[in-house]
Amino acid sequence: MPDLLMHPALWLVVAGLVLVFVRGLPRTVIGAGVPVLALLALWNTPLGAGPTVPFLDFELSPYRLDTLSRLFATVFLITTTAGAIFSARQGSRIELPAALVYAGSAVGAVLAADLISLFVWWEFMAVASTVVIWAGGESARAASFRYLMVHFFGGVLLMAGITGHVAAGNGIAFEAMQADGIAHWLILAGFLVNAGAPPLWSWIADAYPKASWSGMVFLSAFTTKTAVYVLMRGFPGTEILIPIGMAMVFYGIFYAAVAGDMRRILAYAIVNQVGFMVVGVGIGSELALNGVAAHAFAHIAYKALLLMTAGAVLYRTGRSHCADLGGLWHAMRFTTVLALIGAMAAMALPLFSAFVTKSMMVSAAAEAHLLWVWLGLSVASACMVFNAGVRYPFYVFFSKDAGLRPEPAPLSMKLGMIVMAAICVGMGVMPDVLYAQLPYAVDYVPYTGSHVVHQLQAVLLGMVAFFAVRRYLAPERGRLWDLDWVYREFGTALTRIAGNGIRALQRGFGTAVGNAIGLIGGRLRQHYGPTGVLARTWASGHMVLWVAILLLMYLLLFYVPG
Known part of the structure; x- marks a missing residue:
């Protein structure tokens, strides 16, 4: 039975965090050696379900080892080892640590036997892979942001689907399901986003080539293949x-x-x-x-x-x-x-x-x-x-x-x-x-x-x-247009047009309000200003006349029968 302490994903994540503080040859040795140790632990662990972990009202099963999950975890660990050796000359301090966390998250996702554990590793994978792209330099910043938004969107779909699945009384076990309800369709859509399915398939060609010369090696191995695994397992x-x-x-x-x-x-x-x-x-x-x-x-x-x-x-x-x-x-x-x-x-x-x-x-x-x-x-x-x-x-x-x-x-x-x-x-x-x-x-x-x-x-x-x-x-040479044109160009243009329209409305509204305020202010100054009619000094005779007129009007209103 698998032991959680032997979980390969945890080994890789811990190694990735350690590598933040390690440089030179030791970084390569740790980066390549830990996946090998994790691979040995994987193959020395008997097939079966691991221990459960209590979480709220659920029992999580983060370690299910069968032939399918072991096969995917094996190729992930081999590729991580080869990628760490290949990237020995990478000068970025964060790329290899992020790549190990990324690989560990992919391994954790394929070994997860419940939907909550799967979702946690799924989101760790999105964040870590974004950092790998971001480490590619200044030219990769915008692409990494777009990549993150696409995968957060996929994560939202997946989380909504899992919530609906559990609320329907189906439990959290990650097993084969039918696309027969909105919850399952949302789960399927979340999986397909990571697989690079239409209509959001352009994120692969948009983001991956922006990574460094070594970063794209890691990116090609984990996200889309983890999506293939969960599709095999779930649908x-x-x-x-x-x-x-x-x-x-x-x-x-x-x-x-x-x-x-x-x-x-x-x-x-x-x-x-x-x-x-x-x-x-x-x-x-x-x-x-x-x-x-x-x-x-x-x-x-x-x-x-x-x-x-x-x-x-x-x-x-x-x-x-x-x-x-x-x-x-x-x-x-x-x-x-x-x-x-x-x-x-x-x-x-x-x-x-x-x-x-x-x-x-x-x-x-x-x-x-x-x-x-x-x-x-x-x-x-x-x-x-x-x-x-x-x-x-x-x-x-x-x-x-x-x-x-x-x-x-x-x-x-x-x-x-x-x-x-x-x-x-x-x-x-x-x-x-x-x-x-x-x-x-x-x-x-x-x-x-x-x-x-x-x-x-x-x-x-x-x-x-x-x-x-x-x-x-x-x-x-030249720009190769893809479906990302919708949100990179059309969406930007639409936002710019809408922004210009809003600013024009703001200017027009501001002008109209300003004119109205000016008109009201002018009238107030005309009557109540220092030279206004009501602020002027009146002769005593005029005031007596007005008092008499007001008194007459009062008497008429009081004595005339209604």
Whole structure:
């Protein structure tokens, strides 16, 4: 039975707080070592529910260890270790501490067995990830604020849904539920905000590339994959997730194909691949859910690797836009090789990770007789070649030489990349090791002749298509408009127009009131001023006359019968 003192999330959070006061090599040792210790503790803890914690009228269950939660916690801890090694040269005092708290919050969320514990870790994750973005420098401040507002909005939806769920007498246990009432719809919406689902999906490409060269590695691993986990746990087989996921798939493909910044290309590819997983959750079969869990593991590994190579390029060159790069294989050959490993994993080539995971979801769509979903996922798999598979490495490392000859990546970066590259290759070569850790029994053989040939054809088709149209996909400078235009531009303009209107009304109202006050004041001065009629010195005869007139009027009113 899990012990709360052995909770990996607490280890990471405490380590993150300690790292605020540690610099240099000890910071890297602690940052990389504590996740390893937490991983050992995780795998030396038997499966089962941990002790409960009393809170108000509830019994919290913050530590549920089963095959699904252990799988996600494992890949989170491995990525945290590799990310800490990769970021050894990061000068920010707050990024790595915040990243460990962020990772610990993600681990806490996937291990939580009740909705209250989940919500607490969910909000810690939002705050810590915001700090990671904010540590990217002055240019990241506005993006981190927008990111925080989006995730606080998602947190409000989640909290409202949990409140309604508990008020309906359903308890706080985090179990599978149906989207059959407003409370459950709110919970689902809160989960989908973190998954990068429409209409708020643009926060990923808006905020992640603003982080530092190391910060985006951590960001790519935790928030969206935690959302995938909670969707698997809370809403398996919810059919509305299928069209939502398909929209994410093709949205990510389109924007990654036209983005010019290398890290925005990879950010949009995150939305695309999370869309695959959301579709798998919507299908809801055992094969589909196994595919979702396996692909989440694979995606974290190869996306972290690709972002590490992009981070190494940014660190050495100070450039991120593909138009400023090209020909870097001459100087950064080791980084180029690892980028190609990540790209081959992303393209799902045989012997690489995504080949043995993504196809499970495609096969699940076929088994469920979802023809259009199967066709869409098959086409999307080929289109992925355009983005992380070919477009990113081609324009950064092999396109027209920009004349840059930077130093190779530092040793710490190489070590971090090697860890993730080993996972990408190891999963593809030995898929049974991963399959043994999936939540359901696996009756799936990835290396069949038809599957290998089909995937090679899809990759070849995608590569041929890319080189046929690459002149039209050349990276260009300029603003790439997304749905965040609604609140970044339209909302700002609307606010400005409304503000100008209010100020005009204020000025008009102020002028009208001022004129009225001036008119009244003039009348008062006319009658009561020093030279006014009523303030003037009157002759005694005039006063006697007026007194007589008033007395006469009084007598008339008193004696005349009414």
